[in-house]
Amino acid sequence: MNAVDDISIDIAKGEFLTFLGPSGSGKTTTLMMIAGFEEPSAGAIELEGEDLTRRKPYERNIGVVFQNYALFPHMTVERNVAFPLRMRRFPRNREAARVREILDLVGLGPFAGKHPRELSGGQQQRVALARGLVFNPDVLLLDEPLGALDKSLREQMQVELKRIHREVGITTVYVTHDQTEAMTMSDRIAVFSHGKLEQVAPPLEVYHRPRTRFVGEFIGDSNIFAGAVDESQPGCVTLEALGPVRVDVEAWRRVGKGAVDVLVRPERVQPAAPGADPALPNRLVMEIGVIVNYGDRVLVIGSARGQRLRMRIAGAQPDAIREGAKIIVGWRPGDEHLIARE
Ligand SMILES: Nc1ncnc2c1ncn2[C@@H]1O[C@H](COP(=O)(O)OP(=O)(O)OP(=O)(O)O)[C@@H](O)[C@H]1O
Numbered sequence: 001m002n003a004v005d006d007i008s009i010d011i012a013k014g015e016f017l018t019f020l021g022p023s024g025s026g027k028t029t030t031l032m033m034i035a036g037f038e039e040p041s042a043g044a045i046e047l048e049g050e051d052l053t054r055r056k057p058y059e060r061n062i063g064v065v066f067q068n069y070a071l072f073p074h075m076t077v078e079r080n081v082a083f084p085l086r087m088r089r090f091p092r093n094r095e096a097a098r099v100r101e102i103l104d105l106v107g108l109g110p111f112a113g114k115h116p117r118e119l120s121g122g123q124q125q126r127v128a129l130a131r132g133l134v135f136n137p138d139v140l141l142l143d144e145p146l147g148a149l150d151k152s153l154r155e156q157m158q159v160e161l162k163r164i165h166r167e168v169g170i171t172t173v174y175v176t177h178d179q180t181e182a183m184t185m186s187d188r189i190a191v192f193s194h195g196k197l198e199q200v201a202p203p204l205e206v207y208h209r210p211r212t213r214f215v216g217e218f219i220g221d222s223n224i225f226a227g228a229v230d231e232s233q234p235g236c237v238t239l240e241a242l243g244p245v246r247v248d249v250e251a252w253r254r255v256g257k258g259a260v261d262v263l264v265r266p267e268r269v270q271p272a273a274p275g276a277d278p279a280l281p282n283r284l285v286m287e288i289g290v291i292v293n294y295g296d297r298v299l300v301i302g303s304a305r306g307q308r309l310r311m312r313i314a315g316a317q318p319d320a321i322r323e324g325a326k327i328i329v330g331w332r333p334g335d336e337h338l339i340a341r342e
Pocket residue numbers: 002003004021022023024025026027028029030177
């Protein structure tokens with residue numbers, strides 16, 4: 001069995017691409033093949049038309065930052081960052097200036113003479129980043145670089161990484177299994193599952209138009225209803241548990257016939273007034289189970305005819321939304337996304 005299979009991605013110059021996927025889905029393996037630490041059994045790795053597949057890691061001009069910072073403990077920050085320059089025979093007389101420049105970029109200027117043990121986790125991670133950038137690589141690879149940091153430091157470093165990416169403009173491949181991180185940082189996201197690529201697209205496309213059910217469930221909160229296209233009525237899909245619903249007619253045409261999954265994000269489900277409403281033809285009785293009030297929004301978890309259903313309401317909790325209550329909810333045609341079942 002292969003760790004990854006049939007992966008094909010074109011990465012644009014200057015792009016920030018994120019590999020996102022569950023544990024064991026092949027993110028690190030793919031990254032290590034780009035870096036040259038793993039050799040693919042088939043296929044090729046190219047950079048600007050040049051075949052890198054058989055080249056050693058240090059012959060690739062690719063910077064790598066791992067999750068465990070792997071700094072040299074006995075070397076100062078300055079020496080740690082100078083190390084890749086020495087490996088690459090960078091002119092000695094320009095070394096100090098280059099190290100200073102890159103330490104300033106990552107905000108570590110004042111720490112040049114310290115040892116790694118004297119630094120916080122976030123600072124150590126910046127040293128690792130400086131070391132990955134100092135020799136002006138064509139590509140920067142980062143494997144869960146923020147995984148060991150606490151939440152607030154992590155968010156701070158995300159902003160920092162984006163700033164550095166903007167300033168340097170370097171092509172970046174970033175690995176994470178944190179979907180929020182992927183959504184906020186990336187130009188495009190490559191979603192991995194079981195060693196295969198499920199979708200490569202900009203964050204909002206991955207969110208609003210997932211190509212597979214896996215992507216729809218992995219990214220964001222979702223309601224997914226199994227159903228079948230009703231070929232006799234344009235814009236009609238019959239859901240297994242909930243019966244017929246109206247969907248966007250264009251999307252209905254594109255998806256063709258047969259089995260289909262209907263994805264409705266919880267923020268698209270809304271409470272409805274009793275009685276017919278032509279704008280809201282898809283209506284259900286929802287039995288409310290649990291309510292999670294976040295202050296700025298309310299997540300309502302329940303079911304409709306035995307089918308799990310989630311609704312998210314912006315703002316305060318309406319009076320009618322109570323645990324144990326039965327309410328009418330609905331969504332508009334076009335609020336859904338159709339995924340043809342394979
Ligand atoms: N050196 C190896 N030899 C054989 N199989 C490996 C090796 N390294 C990883 N694998 C397998 O390849 C698959 C992909 O692993 P990989 O480390 O790429 O996943 P990942 O997406 O980076 O996961 P995580 O989020 O846990 O880091 C897994 O099934 C793993 O067990």
